[in-house]
Amino acid sequence: MPLLQIEDLRAYYRTEVYGISRSVRAVDGVSMELYNNEIYGIAGESSCGKTTLIKVISGTLKPPLRVESGRVHYDFGAFEVDMLTIDPEELRQTVRWKEISYVMQGSMSVLNPVRKIIRTFEDIVRTHQGIPNKKLFLEQTQEHVRRLGLPPDVLNLYPHQLSGGMRQRVAIALATVFHPSLIIADEPTTALDVVVQRGVLQMLKDIQAESQNTVLLVTHDLAVHANVADRVGIMYAGRIVEEAPTQIIFNAPRHPYTEHLIRSLPTIGDKSVKASLGGAPPNLANPPSGCRFHPRCPLAMDRCRTETPEMITLSHHHRVACHLVTEAEA
Amino acid sequence: MSASGALLHVDHVTVSFHIGSFIAGGRLMAVNDVSFSLDADRPEIFAIAGESGSGKTTLARVLLHDLDPTQGKVLFEGRDLATIKSRRDAMEFMRKVQPVFQNPFETFSPLRRVEDYLFETAIQFGRAKNRRDAAPIVDEALRLVGLSLDEVRQRYPHELSGGQIQRVSVARALIPKPHLILADEPVSMVDASLRMAIVNLFKKLRDEQKVSVIYITHDLATAYYISDRIAIMLRGYVVESGPVEKVLDNPLHPYTQLLQESVPRPTASEREQWAKHIELGTMEVKEYGRIGCKYAGRCPHVMDVCKQTDPPDVEVEGRTVKCYLYLDDAR
Ligand SMILES: Nc1ncnc2c1ncn2[C@@H]1O[C@H](COP(=O)(O)OP(=O)(O)O)[C@@H](O)[C@H]1O
Ligand SMILES: Nc1ncnc2c1ncn2[C@@H]1O[C@H](COP(=O)(O)OP(=O)(O)O)[C@@H](O)[C@H]1O
Ligand code: SF4
Ligand SMILES: [Mg+2]
Ligand SMILES: [Mg+2]
Secondary structure (H helix, E strand, C coil): CCCEEEEEEEEEEEEEECCEEEEEEEEEEEEEEECCCCEEEEECCCCCCHHHHHHHHCCCCCCCEEEEEEEEEEECCCCEEECCCCCHHHHHHHHECCCEEEEECCCCCCCCCCCCHHHHHHHHHHHHCCCCCHHHHHHHHHHHHHHCCCCHHHHHCCHHHCCHHHHHHHHHHHHCCCCCCEEEEECCCCCCCHHHHHHHHHHHHHHHHHHCCEEEEECCCHHHHHHHCCEEEEEECCEEEEEEEHHHHHHCCCCHHHHHHHHCCCCCCCCCCCCCCCCCCCCCCCCCCCCCCHHHCCCCCHHHHHCCCCCEECCCCCEECCHHHHHHHC | CCHHHEEEEEEEEEEEEECCCCCCCCEEEEEEEEEEEEECCCCCEEEEECCCCCCHHHHHHHHCCCCCCCEEEEEECCEEHHHCCCHHHHHHHHHHEEEECCCHHHHCCCCCCHHHHHHHHHHHCCCCCCHHHHHHHHHHHHHHCCCCHHHHCCCCHHHCCHHHHHHHHHHHHHCCCCCEEEEECCCCCCCHHHHHHHHHHHHHHHHHHCCEEEEEECCHHHHHHHCCEEEEEECCEEEEEEEHHHHHHCCCCHHHHHHHHHCCCCCCCCHHHHHCCCCCCCCHHHHHHCCCCCCCCCCCCCCHHHHCCCCCEEEECCEEEECHHHHHHHC
């Protein structure tokens, strides 16, 4: 059984501006699975719905975001959870932090700015498990951060006293207190410099390798996925358009969007002109018909404008939603 | 190149801050004896790269005349920034040197529509008399960055994505038709495909509009792609500088070497190299307070002399390196 099964998930932001109602179809027909013991990378340009997808699958969505349809089902081994119907209190008690934890960009919102880091650990452990023995809690927390390669002194600092990289490593330490089945990291290293990014991601990889849990790593930075992810899903305008093991995504992508992304990546040693994708990212309040990529796709055909391409499976867990590929494979 | 013929001449600039910490003797040299020049006749993209807390933004503030250097001076089009006092001179300087900041959400107040900033900029710098005249100018600037006035109309910053709003802030900087754009981490909050759109835009501005760009970044891949020259900063010092191909294809300073190999390569076949474990820097303030080379605490080649006095700037293999390792090669 996969750890997580997402079936035809649709989640829209429904807002009213000056009496005109708008719905932003940020997640619009996503189906995917996450397995135990893997790092799955989600890539895609900003506003394509990555964070929205994360909000739904982590159970942290709030209005105006609403799930329209679909299924989000977890199998944690000991118990199963249907994320779209679970009682919020039960979610808080049994799932959050314990089975699913969440590391986001900057992490300031999880760290209370006026309290020392240790207090944030204390708050989380107290609400989810209780602290019968304070001395033991302190020792265990120190041991936990030390094992992750952080100096235990950080526990006595305030968030603003930490560098961005240290803050992210503290957030990862927090996220792993209860050894969750799934760690979701949404742009955890965006805006960090490369050396620190490398350190933070190495820490995340080491934790995954040791605890053999699942990491869902969201970043627009494909070069990061190339070095960290086992599988990569490429998202475009609210949908996964291609998914494959990392080697295949980089060496033999099939979706024209993925191909463009890979081809346009800058790298040291290469000064050749890299075209950026023409056209604008689609407006998800009024997305293009058919294949949502068709207005920007150099290979678009007639049916691309009208028919939504089905996701088809090629070899090696390689899935693609593109009419061109479907026709080539038929 | 003479200082007067330069677009920008940065002459031994030092900025020292008083800080509460005694580790560094209560003083922190955020920018330490930095010099470089941009030629007025040859527009170029000059990258400044390095870890956070290296003094890049502090240097940018000096170049934007937002902060006076503790020592040294900056000349823009021959004029010492220290002599800019009147409001009129300040406006004229701002028209010619436009900033683009890292966090566009700090540039744009959440309570105001983003278009208001654009109209305001067009009117403030005399490109239009009123909103109606400004509309085509604003739209033109937005189109240069792949947006349009229709798309941002009535929208507040939080209604735009990080990528969209950063493009709006580049568009805003273009409105006064500046001679120099100083972009401080302009793409670090923007995704890869838009990154290329923005950096290609800087290239286009250099090649077609003859605008020079100072591109401050920690993204060495885009720095390599667009820049002519690069300066690598570490704790206030420029530790290596020169043509970008020389510095990044074959870095000589041990710190540049670490930076360069830490850039994740966009291919799935070089994972091992990148996964090699690294030592992260200790506390920033400690490194700033270090006597001698700021990298000595992490450097795999550290020698006794490195911990005693500042390394010299050595000219070697077509670039300048601040490191004792190359002292002999220089002669
Ligand atoms: N609170 C909100 N109200 C309305 N639209 C929103 C809200 N948050 C995000 N959106 C829109 O949803 C779309 C997807 O956003 P998001 O999931 O944050 O994308 P990503 O994480 O890939 O950058 C975007 O068009 C964005 O503007
Ligand atoms: N106004 C200030 N007062 C004291 N220290 C400062 C001030 N501004 C920056 N610093 C310090 O100077 C160093 C360089 O900062 P900054 O120029 O922002 O670096 P970068 O942009 O490379 O990240 C940092 O240690 C920072 O904390
Ligand atoms: S001067 Fe010394 S410590 Fe500094 S980088 Fe060179 S060898 Fe390393
Ligand atoms: Mg996001
Ligand atoms: Mg900065």
